[in-house]
Amino acid sequence: MELGELIALRPVPAAGLLLTLTRRCPLSCAHCSTSSTMAGEQTAADRLRRFVASFTVDDAPRVVLLTGGEPLLRPGLAAGLATLARAAGTRTALLSGMFFARGGGSVPARIMRAITAADHFSASLDVHHEREVARADVFAAVRRVLDAGVPASFHLTGTGPDDPYLADVVAAVRREFADHVPMLVNDVRPVGRAASWTGAATRPDTAGGAAVPCPMAAWPTVAFDGTVVACCNQQTVDARPVPAHLLLGHVAEDDWSTVRRRSLASPVLRLLRVVGPGHLTARYAPGTPACGWCATCRNIADRPEVLAGAARDGAGPVGELLDLHSTRSQLAAGPAAFVRRHGSSAYAGLVTLTADGDRP
Ligand code: SF4
Ligand code: SF4
Known part of the structure; x- marks a missing residue:
């Protein structure tokens, strides 16, 4: 390989x-x-x-x-x-x-x-x-x-x-x-x-x-x-x-x-793979100060509004489709x-x- x-x-x-x-x-x-x-x-x-x-x-x-x-x-x-x-x-x-x-x-x-x-x-x-x-x-x-x-x-x-x-x-x-x-x-x-x-x-x-x-x-x-x-x-x-x-x-x-x-089905992980932590936080907890890529991601654990938003939008077939589409685009590149x-x-x-x- x-x-x-x-x-x-x-x-x-x-x-x-x-x-x-x-x-x-x-x-x-x-x-x-x-x-x-x-x-x-x-x-x-x-x-x-x-x-x-x-x-x-x-x-x-x-x-x-x-x-x-x-x-x-x-x-x-x-x-x-x-x-x-x-x-x-x-x-x-x-x-x-x-x-x-x-x-x-x-x-x-x-x-x-x-x-x-x-x-x-x-x-x-x-x-x-x-x-x-x-x-x-x-x-x-x-x-x-x-x-x-x-x-x-x-x-x-x-x-x-x-x-x-x-x-x-x-x-x-x-x-x-x-x-x-x-x-x-x-x-x-x-x-x-x-x-x-x-x-x-x-x-x-x-x-x-x-x-x-x-x-x-x-x-x-x-x-x-x-x-x-x-x-x-x-x-x-x-x-x-x-x-x-x-x-x-x-x-x-x-x-x-x-x-x-667990990795495939998690709504938060799906959306992290699709839009990343900055977008997730800005979308569901607007006004949150920026604090770096991975620190922002880890802080999601303390932001119930972000977890709830991700669960709403990243669960089910829609979340699965978003994940798949993002993967395919990156694979094609x-x-x-x-x-x-x-x-x-x-x-x-x-x-x-x-x-x-x-x-x-
Ligand atoms: S901690 Fe960083 S590398 Fe890990 S999933 Fe979050 S943003 Fe990605
Ligand atoms: S970076 Fe760390 S783990 Fe890697 S070879 Fe050097 S000491 Fe070892």
Whole structure:
């Protein structure tokens, strides 16, 4: 599976699942939004396995993204989850901070087994990661992944289209891999793993209440403690309690089918996917001061008038149709358009590079 296929599915409700394997990580990137350390928490392996085992051929996400922390600290679990997911027809992608590449030696066998069990592998690379693991070592490891037959990509972050680091690293990847390895580039805010899967670094302004869909509400995220949240925004994923309209369950109690049904049927989530939090709030609670994209969304929990309005307009076949129409429009626009809206516009075309040599 190539990166472009994965990103193309990003606006499709319940087409994907972000699964946090651990909050642990041996690296110490200065920008780490998950505050990962080797003392971080993680969900018991059997709970994660049970949840993925609840996927069925008739009801499964099309892709599951294994993330962290550093998911390759649990290589046996990662390989096992990929195998379970495949039995239901779900493909697996794995994102790593590349700790195992340090020093440029061979990839440890257990880690390579986890990578080759997956359908896609992504390496994080930015100025902070490069202080932890040398670029040349990351390139060497990605080369070994490609040689093993697993499609790979890079997830890059920088401070914007004029960031000289970003220009340099993008040019280096294109040169090193002859334009056969795609890149997902996010602007500005150093963001966490889950958000970097999505190109979700750039948040629209909520002032003015314009209707701007939030496709991040399309894929549930399993947090490090097994809580299932409706989106991948790190502050929302970390919030306890999770605002009720953004909580989908817990892997200890719920199966995939339940989580999927809650995501698809929730009137608030439907309308967040269609018009976003700013429009929802402006429409049902006019005069509410703007306070940022995701903060506005989380605050909906304390605005009964917004919840009631969403329940009125987002429930039933009309809400379902609105959700479907919004998904179809975003699907038709394609993965590069998605990254132009939610990631680095200047580098959006790089998301569709493939091993076959398609060029932006
Ligand atoms: S940013 Fe990623 S690789 Fe770096 S410390 Fe955090 S989880 Fe680890
Ligand atoms: S707007 Fe809401 S649903 Fe969308 S990413 Fe932010 S918190 Fe999540």
